[in-house]
Amino acid sequence: MSTSQQLDKLIEEIKLFIRYAVPEEELGEAGALVARHRHHRRILNLLREYYVALPDAREEAVTRITKLLQRQGVCLFVLSTTSTAHLYAVSVDEVVWLGEYPGELDAEVLAFLGFSHQVEFKKICVPISDLEAYAGGVKDKSGECPACGVEEGEYHLLGCSVEVCPWCDGQLNKCNCRFEQLEADMVDNEEQLERFLDLLTAKGRIPFQEEHAPYYPGTSDGLDLDEKER
Numbered sequence: 001m002s003t004s005q006q007l008d009k010l011i012e013e014i015k016l017f018i019r020y021a022v023p024e025e026e027l028g029e030a031g032a033l034v035a036r037h038r039h040h041r042r043i044l045n046l047l048r049e050y051y052v053a054l055p056d057a058r059e060e061a062v063t064r065i066t067k068l069l070q071r072q073g074v075c076l077f078v079l080s081t082t083s084t085a086h087l088y089a090v091s092v093d094e095v096v097w098l099g100e101y102p103g104e105l106d107a108e109v110l111a112f113l114g115f116s117h118q119v120e121f122k123k124i125c126v127p128i129s130d131l132e133a134y135a136g137g138v139k140d141k142s143g144e145c146p147a148c149g150v151e152e153g154e155y156h157l158l159g160c161s162v163e164v165c166p167w168c169d170g171q172l173n174k175c176n177c178r179f180e181q182l183e184a185d186m187v188d189n190e191e192q193l194e195r196f197l198d199l200l201t202a203k204g205r206i207p208f209q210e211e212h213a214p215y216y217p218g219t220s221d222g223l224d225l226d227e228k229e230r
């Protein structure tokens with residue numbers, strides 16, 4: 001299945017859940033939000049999770065999505081509905097409900113996101129009425145790496161299939177440079193990976209740029225081709 005077909009399937013699923021979850025008069029708004037973010041897999045996963053789980057058992061359409069922050073591959077999003085707001089942590093393949101917004105974060109989550117104290121997190125929690133709608137993925141670009149989820153200008157998570165190799169300009173997780181650089185026939189242990197990361201950093205890693213994304217839905221044959229080859 002191509003990337004755009006996968007997204008279409010996801011959208012169909014969300015629409016089905018919306019029909020069960022949302023009162024008639026909010027259907028239009030709920031559908032419009034999905035359509036706005038139709039190119040953005042991470043947002044669609046988030047909406048799907050919301051409509052499947054309906055975290056506080058209230059049947060309300062999502063009226064606004066706000067991105068609070070991003071740290072490497074994990075984003076904090078606020079989903080607003082007519083009467084409440086929810087906080088979610090979203091990675092490329094996982095969506096975790098963190099509670100109502102604004103609220104307190106788990107010590108572990110707090111530390112992961114780089115906050116030393118609850119108060120530090122509170123500082124970025126603007127009032128619900130001031131939350132701005134997230135624009136990512138509204139045009140035909142998501143602004144983030146489709147594979148590992150980092151934003152433009154950030155380094156990919158190691159092993160990401162979109163990362164460009166600084167030695168050969170190829171696909172870093174596929175090219176042979178790691179063997180050459182490590183002078184090894186196999187690269188299969190942690191110590192080697194760490195050494196490779198050092199060499200890579202010394203050479204100069206190439207941060208994510210939108211034009212690197214080789215399999216943007218409908219615009220290239222990157223991933224689709226990949227899948228056909230398999």
Ligand SMILES: [Zn+2]
Binds near residue numbers: 145147160
């Ligand atoms: Zn990436």
Ligand SMILES: [Zn+2]
Binds near residue numbers: 168169178
């Ligand atoms: Zn290479």
